[in-house]
Amino acid sequence: RKEVEQDPGPFNVPEGATVAFNCTYSNSASQSFFWYRQDCRKEPKLLMSVYSSGNEDGRFTAQLNRASQYISLLIRDSKLSDSATYLCVVNIKDTGRRALTFGSGTRLQVQP
Amino acid sequence: DGGITQSPKYLFRKEGQNVTLSCEQNLNHDAMYWYRQDPGQGLRLIYYSQIVNDFQKGDIAEGYSVSREKKESFPLTVTSAQKNPTAFYLCASSIWAAGLSSYNEQFFGPGTRLTVL
Numbered sequence: 001r002k003e004v005e006q007d008p009g010p011f012n013v014p015e016g017a018t019v020a021f022n023c024t025y026s027n028s029a030s031q032s033f034f035w036y037r038q039d040c041r042k043e044p045k046l047l048m049s050v051y052s053s054g055n056e057d058g059r060f061t062a063q064l065n066r067a068s069q070y071i072s073l074l075i076r077d078s079k080l081s082d083s084a085t086y087l088c089v090v091n092i093k094d095t096g097r098r099a100l101t102f103g104s105g106t107r108l109q110v111q112p
Numbered sequence: 113d114g115g116i117t118q119s120p121k122y123l124f125r126k127e128g129q130n131v132t133l134s135c136e137q138n139l140n141h142d143a144m145y146w147y148r149q150d151p152g153q154g155l156r157l158i159y160y161s162q163i164v165n166d167f168q169k170g171d172i173a174e175g176y177s178v179s180r181e182k183k184e185s186f187p188l189t190v191t192s193a194q195k196n197p198t199a200f201y202l203c204a205s206s207i208w209a210a211g212l213s214s215y216n217e218q219f220f221g222p223g224t225r226l227t228v229l
Contacts, residue, residue: 004154008152032216034217042222043202043220043221043223044155044220045220046219049217087154087155099157099160099170102147102154102155103154104153104154105154
């Protein structure tokens with residue numbers, strides 16, 4: 001099982017739609033969670049951190065479900081500019097490695 | 113403006129050559145990282161450094177080497193021992209939360225695309 005798993009998509013949605021992505025992680029001791037956005041042939045950029053209580057930033061809402069070991073990202077009122085790949089990022093705690101682990105990403109295509 | 117710079121943007125290498133990718137940051141971050149991304153795949157960690165003069169292997173360190181002589185700089189050398197070096201290389205930095213169990217978000221440079229001819 002991969003440490004961080006995401007549905008690769010693509011998710012094709014019309015403008016104005018609401019879309020949600022899930023990401024599962026394997027290590028129950030993980031404590032830090034992030035969503036990054038990556039445009040084609042560009043570097044990833046931080047979209048938002050994910051807090052235990054859930055958090056919202058404008059049209060974007062992130063949730064954490066520790067019991068089921070997944071995080072989610074909800075995008076409301078999708079814009080054409082939201083088209084990108086969304087990377088789920090988790091710290092995988094083990095004794096030999098102190099770094100973040102990136103999922104392979106979920107591609108979103110918002111259509112006019 | 114604070115940020116991370118990588119150079120060159122595009123790099124072409126002949127088989128058997130070593131090449132060095134530059135990464136500089138002026139964010140005053142302690143930690144720096146190198147990742148490799150192949151088409152349609154996620155980022156894989158090559159090396160990371162928590163502090164000057166110290167670095168750790170990531171998941172795919174074979175065929176790569178790094179140095180951390182200055183806080184601002186973390187160059188990556190792709191050696192001839194790396195069998196399939198064509199990829200998108202990303203450098204990142206973060207505040208290092210030593211002693212804490214949480215991890216801080218990482219900020220990325222624009223990347224270097226390496227192609228082996």
